Amino acid sequence: MMITVQDFTGVYAEQPFMQELRTTAETSKDVRWLDCTKIVGTDCYCDDEAIKEINELIDNAESSSKSECNRIIENRDNSTNAPNIHFFDNGNYHYMSKLWxxxxxxxxxxxxxDHHPDMQPPRFGGILSCGGWVKEVLDNNKFIQSVIIIGVKDELVETVREELSQSGESSIxxxxxxxxxxxxxxLSFQSSLSSFVSRLSSQHSLYISIDKDALSPVYAATNWDQGTLTLDALKDSITxxxxxxxxxxxxxxxxxxHDFEGDEHHTVQEADSLNSELNREFVEFLNNL
Known part of the structure; x- marks a missing residue:
């Protein structure tokens, strides 16, 4: 399993587990720490120059270690399903899933x-955004077969349907x-999930993208409004x-x-401790799939 951490805002500095990963990255090729804090044009929206810089940073990291492709082949040959994991800061950078x-x-x-569908039509000349990256994948990735989005706020589903209908793109x-x-x-959740799983063949390859704002504030402290998904339900769904x-x-x-000062759910220290332990739990859980 390869873990890649992309630090855009410096928020990981306050998480003990993530700092353990940063230390490990100094001596292990199984962990990569990519400093993205100096790349401009990345917050919520990612312009073409920033995309180029980010991809070059990833390419350079891969050239000094085993490539993602070789690791996938190696994993297959060793009969293990341990995935490559990418951490990339807060929800403003969820568009990184499009680049990966x-x-x-x-x-x-x-x-x-995700608590948000991330399927908004582009509003600024087609620039990649955290609120529209899923649509970008559907529009431009020739390998995408289907998408399931779990934990979306109900009214946002209807908003997306209306926006895509108005732009003549509802067919996606x-x-x-x-x-x-x-x-x-x-029971509806279990039924919908089971129905989706039944449509996937055993040969079907999956790519998973998690925005922790789908989770209840009991489990995570994020930079967007949060949903009510439990950690157990998320794990069971992935399994x-x-x-x-x-x-x-x-x-x-x-x-x-990065400028969080506390809210009705968490102090800054509580938020960092909660997120640190959640990230640790994610790695342990995903490594055992």
């Missing part, structure tokens, strides 16, 4: 855990399954979806804002 899936060279289904929703927030922890299938990668974002 650009590197996939085989048909795949995209699994997204034929590839998308939404599991709304109101369905979570109900159901991935059993017997190849995982091409797993992305994790949703840290607190």
């Amino acid at each position: 899936t650009d590197r996939v060279q085989e048909p795949f289904t995209l699994i997204v855990f 929703l034929d590839k998308v399954t939404f599991i709304r927030e109101s369905e979570l922890n109900t 159901a979806l991935t059993t017997g299938r190849k995982i091409l990668g797993i992305d994790i974002c949703g840290e607190r804002a």
Whole structure:
């Protein structure tokens, strides 16, 4: 398993587990720490020059270690499903999942855990954004087969349907399954998930992208409004979806804002401790899939 951490805001400096990873990256080729703090044009929106810089940073890191492609082949040969994990800061950088899936060279289904659908039509000349990256993948990635988005706020699903209908692009929703927030922890959730799983063949490759804002504030402190998904439900969903299938990668974002000063749920110290332990739990869980 390869872990890549992309630090955009410096927020990981306050998380003990992430600092353990940073120390490990100094001596191990299994962990890469990419300093993205000096790349401009990345907050919420990622312009073309920033995309170029980010991709070059990843390429340079891969040239000094084993490539993602070789690791996927190696994992397959060793009969292990341990995925490559990418951490990339708070939800403003969720568009990184688009850049990582650009590197996939085989048909795949995209699994997204998010309190927001991230399917807004572009508003600034087609620039890549944290609020529209899923649509960008559907529009431009020739390998994408289908998408399931779990934990979406109910009213945002209808908003996306209206926006895409108005722009004449509603047909892309034929590839998308939404599991709304109101369905979570109900029989409807289990039914929808089981129905989706039944449509996936055992040979189907998956790519998973997690924004921790899908989770209740009990489990994480993020920089966007949060949902009600439980950590157990998220883990159970991943297990159901991935059993017997190849995982091409797993992305994790949703840290607190770098200028967070506390809220009704957490102090700054509580938020950092909670997120640090959640990131540790994610790595341990995903490594055992």
